[in-house]
Amino acid sequence: MDKIKTAVVGLGKMGLSHFSMVNAHPDGDAVACVGSGCIVDLLSKNTTTPIYKDYSDMLAQAAPQAVVIATPSRLHAPMVEAALDQGCHVFCEKPFCLEWADSARLSAMAADKSLVAQVGYHYRYVGAFQEMKRLVEAGAIGRITHILAAAYGPVVLRPKRTTWRTDKAEGGGCLYDYAAHPLNLLNWFFGVPDQVIGSHLGHVFSEGTDDEVFSTLRWNEGPTAQLSVNWADESHRKMSTKISLIGTNGRLQADRQECQVFLRKPVEGLPDYGEGWTVKYTTELTQDRWFYLRGEEYSAQIDEFVRAIRAGNGAAQENSFDSATQTDKTMAMIIENAKTGLPVGEARAAGPQPRKKRGWFGR
Amino acid sequence: MDKLLFGDNQFFGINHMSEEKARAQAMRFQRSDAIMEVLDTAYDAGIKTFMCTTHDRIAEITARIRAEPARYDGFQFYPCMPYAHKYANAVTEHGMMGALREFMPKDGLLATALTGTITLATKEIDGVEKMLIDMEMKMFKGTKTPVIFIQNVFTDLLLGMGFTRAFRIFDDHIRETYGAEPAYITMNMPALLDALEREGIERPIICSNINKIGFRMSGGFDAYLDALKSGRVRAVAMSVYASGAIPADEAIHWISELPGVESIVFGASSAGNIRGTKALVDTYMGETVS
Numbered sequence: 001m002d003k004i005k006t007a008v009v010g011l012g013k014m015g016l017s018h019f020s021m022v023n024a025h026p027d028g029d030a031v032a033c034v035g036s037g038c039i040v041d042l043l044s045k046n047t048t049t050p051i052y053k054d055y056s057d058m059l060a061q062a063a064p065q066a067v068v069i070a071t072p073s074r075l076h077a078p079m080v081e082a083a084l085d086q087g088c089h090v091f092c093e094k095p096f097c098l099e100w101a102d103s104a105r106l107s108a109m110a111a112d113k114s115l116v117a118q119v120g121y122h123y124r125y126v127g128a129f130q131e132m133k134r135l136v137e138a139g140a141i142g143r144i145t146h147i148l149a150a151a152y153g154p155v156v157l158r159p160k161r162t163t164w165r166t167d168k169a170e171g172g173g174c175l176y177d178y179a180a181h182p183l184n185l186l187n188w189f190f191g192v193p194d195q196v197i198g199s200h201l202g203h204v205f206s207e208g209t210d211d212e213v214f215s216t217l218r219w220n221e222g223p224t225a226q227l228s229v230n231w232a233d234e235s236h237r238k239m240s241t242k243i244s245l246i247g248t249n250g251r252l253q254a255d256r257q258e259c260q261v262f263l264r265k266p267v268e269g270l271p272d273y274g275e276g277w278t279v280k281y282t283t284e285l286t287q288d289r290w291f292y293l294r295g296e297e298y299s300a301q302i303d304e305f306v307r308a309i310r311a312g313n314g315a316a317q318e319n320s321f322d323s324a325t326q327t328d329k330t331m332a333m334i335i336e337n338a339k340t341g342l343p344v345g346e347a348r349a350a351g352p353q354p355r356k357k358r359g360w361f362g363r
Numbered sequence: 364m365d366k367l368l369f370g371d372n373q374f375f376g377i378n379h380m381s382e383e384k385a386r387a388q389a390m391r392f393q394r395s396d397a398i399m400e401v402l403d404t405a406y407d408a409g410i411k412t413f414m415c416t417t418h419d420r421i422a423e424i425t426a427r428i429r430a431e432p433a434r435y436d437g438f439q440f441y442p443c444m445p446y447a448h449k450y451a452n453a454v455t456e457h458g459m460m461g462a463l464r465e466f467m468p469k470d471g472l473l474a475t476a477l478t479g480t481i482t483l484a485t486k487e488i489d490g491v492e493k494m495l496i497d498m499e500m501k502m503f504k505g506t507k508t509p510v511i512f513i514q515n516v517f518t519d520l521l522l523g524m525g526f527t528r529a530f531r532i533f534d535d536h537i538r539e540t541y542g543a544e545p546a547y548i549t550m551n552m553p554a555l556l557d558a559l560e561r562e563g564i565e566r567p568i569i570c571s572n573i574n575k576i577g578f579r580m581s582g583g584f585d586a587y588l589d590a591l592k593s594g595r596v597r598a599v600a601m602s603v604y605a606s607g608a609i610p611a612d613e614a615i616h617w618i619s620e621l622p623g624v625e626s627i628v629f630g631a632s633s634a635g636n637i638r639g640t641k642a643l644v645d646t647y648m649g650e651t652v653s
Contacts (some may be wrong), residue, residue: 010479011452012454013451016520016524018522019523019524020519020521020522021523023523023524023525024522024554041377041488042488043524043526045485045486046488046528046529047524047525047526048525048527049524049525051518085533163461179607210514236446237376237385237389237448238451240382242382255382256382257378257379257380257382258380258381258382259379278472281381281606283379283578283579283605283606283608284608288577288579288580288581289581290581290582291519291523291554291581291582292519292550292579292581293516293519293523293550294516294549296579299581327613330586350508353381355422360382
């Protein structure tokens with residue numbers, strides 16, 4: 001069977017790693033597109049991959065079946081649209097679009113054309129978070145009321161404004177770069193919040209954008225979540241994302257490495273989980289893929305993208321444009337709330353758990 | 364190579380199982396004294412090789428080894444370069460070109476090339492790679508470094524991109540300049556072995572996960588065993604306990620019966636685990652031969 005000609009656009013940190021994985025994929029045939037002359041030189045002299053400098057030229061001349069977009073976020077919307085126009089399947093890095101109206105429009109466009117359209121929220125491919133999702137859906141910890149979603153890491157550690165990542169207009173900043181991940185996981189578990197209050201987008205070192213994010217998210221008759229994110233934290237070696245949930249039957253918390261559950265009572269349908277603590281590790285929850293570069297989740301998302309195209313699914317298995325639109329919308333609510341100080345949306349509070357009726361002699 | 368090599372993940376807050384354990388280890392080992400204590404325990408138990416990342420803090424360790432030549436007569440390093448997060452964080456902070464500028468001399472040809480005003484010739488690109496290697500090796504001056512590795516993130520990035528000529532440059536430079544054996548860490552051993560052979564690199568030293576349950580043996584368990592049996596690779600096995608999923612005795616026994624595995628690298632911070640692993644390796648893999 002012919003390989004799927006896939007163009008990787010933008011060869012920064014994510015782009016290089018996507019390029020390497022697509023190129024190594026047994027079903028992938030990579031071409032690359034990048035603006036920087038120096039990288040074009042380096043790759044064209046040392047690899048057999050065709051390299052293009054201009055995106056439109058690449059689309060016209062290489063005629064790829066699929067495009068992987070890893071350019072600064074501001075460029076996502078126009079580049080995705082051009083690719084969809086030409087009938088290409090699209091894998092776009094996160095965040096999807098800076099205006100969620102663009103996200104919704106492109107999502108409809110991809111669905112209309114039955115193209116595989118996926119966004120790179122790789123945490124959905126981490127075994128521990130997949131297990132968390134399964135447990136939430138199985139009702140393991142009962143009615144969930146209390147959520148803490150956090151992400152910390154060492155990105156901006158001194159006052160400098162040197163790349164697109166620290167330029168708000170380009171789609172940089174802690175909200176888009178870091179907070180998007182825990183928010184996307186919350187969207188996966190609970191959907192778009194009905195109300196956003198108490199948001200703060202704070203500066204630590206950056207002049208052009210936010211370095212820390214706080215927000216309170218509420219779901220109708222559902223849980224309340226507090227978000228705490230900071231990318232100016234050198235105590236973490238790399239980005240660390242953690243979600244903690246408390247419900248009427250216990251506690252459930254996960255990060256990249258492990259999923260820890262405390263159950264007050266065992267739950268039907270979950271034989272692996274008894275009363276008290278159970279811990280499962282990503283290492284035991286994850287399967288090897290064809291190629292390992294930085295973690296199974298990065299390989300897995302590219303693998304699924306390629307397989308969905310190969311299978312003629314006409315839609316992404318996970319992280320569809322639709323699902324990423326939810327995250328873009330959530331971030332827009334946080335930005336508006338931080339700007340105006342007024343609540344965005346409305347949410348009905350959940351009442352207390354109804355008391356069980358007691359018999360005459362019971363207590 | 365010695366049968367047993369001592370690794371360094373535990374010293375730098377790297378733990379594949381738990382972020383909490385990783386943090387606890389980072390706290391425990393933030394002083395170099397604490398690292399030295401563990402290295403002394405390993406050295407005195409007969410583990411003479413420290414396979415370590417070119418993390419900035421390793422410079423403090425090499426300084427101590429140099430300072431006591433009599434005490435550490437047989438001590439040798441297997442440097443693994445580069446420390447990936449140093450570069451990854453720099454790329455996030457400064458962009459791709461900015462990061463290269465950070466790590467290269469501020470004047471000279473490359474600095475000019477990075478401004479985009481001239482085009483680099485192939486020979487000059489080779490020169491850049493050699494310069495980066497030399498910068499990583501600075502901290503090991505005056506110590507024994509008979510085997511020098513490329514870290515897996517870099518090996519596998521280059522492998523995936525098909526930029527395998529970089530391995531040829533590395534191989535030649537390590538032999539010519541350092542009189543050492545070039546070696547490779549990878550998570551994709553069968554694919555790397557093929558790529559190295561295509562570059563004319565025969566019977567390479569490759570360090571990869573090798574364990575009984577096939578944990579992170581990307582490319583497939585059977586392909587690993589075939590490569591080992593073929594005699595085409597001198598293998599160093601890591602993750603032999605598969606992050607604790609396999610009992611120590613069973614894990615080492617299984618490895619000892621594989622052809623082609625010359626060494627095991629493991630990390631531990633307690634004297635009990637260090638001596639326990641050394642005893643198992645002595646039992647199943649026999650005396651150290653070099």
